[in-house]
Amino acid sequence: MVGVYVHLPFCPYLCPYCDFAKWPLRATQARRYLQALYAEIERESAVPAATIYLGGGTPNAYGAGDLEGLLARLHARFGPAREVSVELNPELVADGDLVRYRAAGVTRVSIGVQSFVPAEAATLGRKHTVEQVEAVVAQARGAGLHSVSLDLMYAVPGQTLRSWRQSLRAAIALGVDHISTYGLTVEEGTPYFAWREREPAAFFDDSREAELYALAIETLQSAGYEQYEISNFARPGHRCEHNANYWANGEYAGLGVGAASYRDGVRSVHTRSFEEYVAAALRGEPIPSQAERLEGRKRAGEALMLALRTAQGVALTEFKERYGIDVLAEYEPVVTRFARTGLLERVGDSVRLTVRGRFLANDVCGAFVTFE
Numbered sequence: 001m002v003g004v005y006v007h008l009p010f011c012p013y014l015c016p017y018c019d020f021a022k023w024p025l026r027a028t029q030a031r032r033y034l035q036a037l038y039a040e041i042e043r044e045s046a047v048p049a050a051t052i053y054l055g056g057g058t059p060n061a062y063g064a065g066d067l068e069g070l071l072a073r074l075h076a077r078f079g080p081a082r083e084v085s086v087e088l089n090p091e092l093v094a095d096g097d098l099v100r101y102r103a104a105g106v107t108r109v110s111i112g113v114q115s116f117v118p119a120e121a122a123t124l125g126r127k128h129t130v131e132q133v134e135a136v137v138a139q140a141r142g143a144g145l146h147s148v149s150l151d152l153m154y155a156v157p158g159q160t161l162r163s164w165r166q167s168l169r170a171a172i173a174l175g176v177d178h179i180s181t182y183g184l185t186v187e188e189g190t191p192y193f194a195w196r197e198r199e200p201a202a203f204f205d206d207s208r209e210a211e212l213y214a215l216a217i218e219t220l221q222s223a224g225y226e227q228y229e230i231s232n233f234a235r236p237g238h239r240c241e242h243n244a245n246y247w248a249n250g251e252y253a254g255l256g257v258g259a260a261s262y263r264d265g266v267r268s269v270h271t272r273s274f275e276e277y278v279a280a281a282l283r284g285e286p287i288p289s290q291a292e293r294l295e296g297r298k299r300a301g302e303a304l305m306l307a308l309r310t311a312q313g314v315a316l317t318e319f320k321e322r323y324g325i326d327v328l329a330e331y332e333p334v335v336t337r338f339a340r341t342g343l344l345e346r347v348g349d350s351v352r353l354t355v356r357g358r359f360l361a362n363d364v365c366g367a368f369v370t371f372e
């Protein structure tokens, strides 16, 4: 069983912080891209999928009819997945869309909200209103979808502890099943990068960002959401299985421009060139990709980094059976260093990040990947 990720790269407009493979929506390009995806799906081996995830970009920049057609092809190739997720821009959801998605097998939607504070949403370049988000959640409930998730962003220029609390409480008040909270990262080449060069004081430093993260953990946990991963919170029974498979170092197939796969120990990433992707797919040729075989210490380091992101951490016996590596012996200097500084802890047969360690997860995880 694999997770299948499908990248739909068109957006109605481009957000100034975004570094994903995405393009402004153009009808002709969007049509060609769909044909290319269909061709790529046909070339894929017909392994059964446990989960399917339509991400982007903005998947619902395509109309419901296009997504129904795409899902029908995915189900024909990969079978009926247990969980089928679609990322949504709330502005583009038309009446009746979610009933159609549900009938096409969708079980879960993830709504890109980022902020319930209009000034912050505007800073992020988002154009939806709070009322549109509320309407989409109501429509998802009416359609009988199993899980409704929201994405929120912190460390947005101009944000305060008070305004961040306002967004968290608005999400909780909507009664959604799952909330993802991401700290803003400023990537080179984006308009935000140029903004930060001009005005660094507008952006959060690590300690102020940590205060926002702490507030998210405290607010969401006291509202009954379990933090099951560094950035993800869910009510019981509503974890995202597709992403959980990534963190378990499971296999996945990525379809579409810039999509990543991990199969048979090889991690590969498709070209981010739109033309290169479409041309190869339509000719029925392999998609130009960069590939790397992960073996030995490298494979173990990646698996450790992923597992440490989760609440349960690294299950030591299971890890040894799967990778042949005794983590406590082989990574002894790294484990000892972070245990001493209170960032890692041993609980039963597992090693996991402490609450404090979650704030410095990138440093801890990075140390396992680079340890030789």
Ligand code: SF4
Binding pocket: 010, 011, 013, 014, 015, 018, 019, 020, 022, 056, 057, 058, 089, 112
């Ligand atoms: S909608 Fe999402 S993918 Fe599109 S530009 Fe904005 S952040 Fe990037």
